[in-house]
Amino acid sequence: MVFFPGELSMELLLVPSEEPSGSGTQKLMCSGWGFNPKIKWLSESEQRSAADNEIRMGEDGHVTLTSHITVTQQEWNEGKVFICEVDDKDLQKTVRKHTSLCTGSL
Numbered sequence: 001m002v003f004f005p006g007e008l009s010m011e012l013l014l015v016p017s018e019e020p021s022g023s024g025t026q027k028l029m030c031s032g033w034g035f036n037p038k039i040k041w042l043s044e045s046e047q048r049s050a051a052d053n054e055i056r057m058g059e060d061g062h063v064t065l066t067s068h069i070t071v072t073q074q075e076w077n078e079g080k081v082f083i084c085e086v087d088d089k090d091l092q093k094t095v096r097k098h099t100s101l102c103t104g105s106l
Contacts, residue, residue, distance in 0.1 A: 008034040008093040010086040015068070026076045027051075028099065031066045032086030039067040042083040043075070076101050 015027040030039055041048040050067045057063055071082060079102035087094045 008032070008037065008086060008088045008091050008095055010084065010095050010097060012084045012097040012099055014099065024073045025070045026073060027068055027070050028082055028084070029066060029068050030084035030086070030097075031064060032088070032095075033062055033064050034086070034088035034093075035062060035090040037063055037065045037086050037088045039065055040085045040087065041067070041069050042085065043071070043080055048082075 010030065010032045013029045015029050017025075017027070028041075030041070032039055039050065039053070041050060048069055051070050052068050054066045055063060056066075065086075067084070069082070071080070079100050081098050081100040083096055083098045085094060085096040
């Protein structure tokens with residue numbers, strides 16, 4: 001993804017499972033680019049805890065924050081919507097994307 005100075009951008013992906021199908025979980029990954037990005041996960045208007053977060057500093061001073069959540073196969077199959085929200089107080093911007101089995105979109 002291309003990062004433009006002064007802009008906040010993000011990407012939301014369904015991570016392919018390394019386990020056999022029917023393993024019971026789906027993994028989602030969200031990455032945010034900015035100067036001080038914070039990631040929040042939501043589902044059904046409730047905040048979800050991230051499984052892990054990784055922070056990297058780019059040569060140009062921007063920060064990449066990557067976060068993962070694991071959801072149950074039942075939640076995924078029920079069509080629950082999962083939202084990744086990236087907020088950067090330094091840029092005073094917030095962006096969000098959502099995905100679910102039913103929408104088939106990110």
